[in-house]
Amino acid sequence: xxxxxxKHRAREYETIFILDPECPSDVTDQIAARLRDxxxxxxxxxxxxxxxxRRRLAYPVRKHNKGIYIYLKYLGYSDMVAELERNLRMIExxxxxxxxxxxxxxxxxxxxxxxEDISFVPQFEEEIDEPAPPAPVEAAEPAESDAPACxxxxxxxxxxxxxxxxxxxxxAGDEPGSDEEEK
Amino acid sequence: MxxxxxxxxxxxxxxxxxxxxxxxxNLKIDYKDAQGIRYFISERGKIVPRRISGNCAKHxxxxxxxxxxxxxxxxxxxxxxxx
Numbered sequence: 001x002x003x004x005x006x007k008h009r010a011r012e013y014e015t016i017f018i019l020d021p022e023c024p025s026d027v028t029d030q031i032a033a034r035l036r037d038x039x040x041x042x043x044x045x046x047x048x049x050x051x052x053x054r055r056r057l058a059y060p061v062r063k064h065n066k067g068i069y070i071y072l073k074y075l076g077y078s079d080m081v082a083e084l085e086r087n088l089r090m091i092e093x094x095x096x097x098x099x100x101x102x103x104x105x106x107x108x109x110x111x112x113x114x115x116e117d118i119s120f121v122p123q124f125e126e127e128i129d130e131p132a133p134p135a136p137v138e139a140a141e142p143a144e145s146d147a148p149a150c151x152x153x154x155x156x157x158x159x160x161x162x163x164x165x166x167x168x169x170x171x172a173g174d175e176p177g178s179d180e181e182e183k
Numbered sequence: 184m185x186x187x188x189x190x191x192x193x194x195x196x197x198x199x200x201x202x203x204x205x206x207x208x209n210l211k212i213d214y215k216d217a218q219g220i221r222y223f224i225s226e227r228g229k230i231v232p233r234r235i236s237g238n239c240a241k242h243x244x245x246x247x248x249x250x251x252x253x254x255x256x257x258x259x260x261x262x263x264x265x266x
Contacts, residue, residue: 016215016256057257067257071215098256100214 010044010075010106017088017097018067021054025122028068031091032120035072038087044076045108046118053122062095070120075108202239212245214252217259224250228260 019028032049039046052069061067074080081099088097204210213219223231223238223246230250233243253259 018257058254058260059257059262061257096257098252100252 010077010108011080011101012047012073012075012103012106012111013081013099013101014071014073015081015084015088015097015099016069016071017094018057018061018069019093020062020064020095021066021068023068023093027093028070028120031093032070034091035084035087038084039074039076039080042076042080042083044074044080045111045113046072046074047111047113048073049118049120051120051122064095067095068122073102075106075111200237202237202242204242204245205239212242212249214249214256215258217253220246220249220253221259224259227263 019031028051036046048071050071052071054066054068057065057067076084085097085099088094204212211219223236225231230247233240236243236246238246250259254261
């Protein structure tokens, strides 16, 4: 704190890039090695790398409907993102990329790197379609609050009106969730 | 657009008013988690307004940024897919 040397003040970034779906795994490894070099050369620190496998894209990108997602998290200085993105643009297999700044003013010493966090092996192999959406939190929420209301109002007639209202709100809450599942 | 049924008065008044993210501090808004924020887009891919989703302003802003980032990296559609 007392010593705001620029070298102690890295930024934390994350970059996601998408490779074309036909990219063989050895090419993926080459690209990974190249990006590691870039990060190392600029005195950055790779914190995390993940391969999300072949995923369906939400919209076609360069005529591809699927892509291999690679996720990187790293520390770097001001020149890092420009250089990394310049490299990504040069690699033709990369069809899309995006960098987000996560944190400003990070002391690199405080961020530990664990080897097991860095792997370019696909973690979720061959996700043909998006996985079935998990039951929306929304659906569960009113149900829970509903149950005790029903139990308590079962014996008392006066409470019935309230119970109905509760049922209504839970209905309304359910709808958006079920809409999505139809899609 | 038939998302809202004909409101029978009462339903309109009694909407969940507590923001989900305020209620549960453990819920993280992350643009990488497409399943998690899918709830906040309509079938057409539009961002669900605050009056429907019940989010507070702060979290709606975060959701909004998350959706826009997810769109940028093809995790989420800009518009209804022609599926």
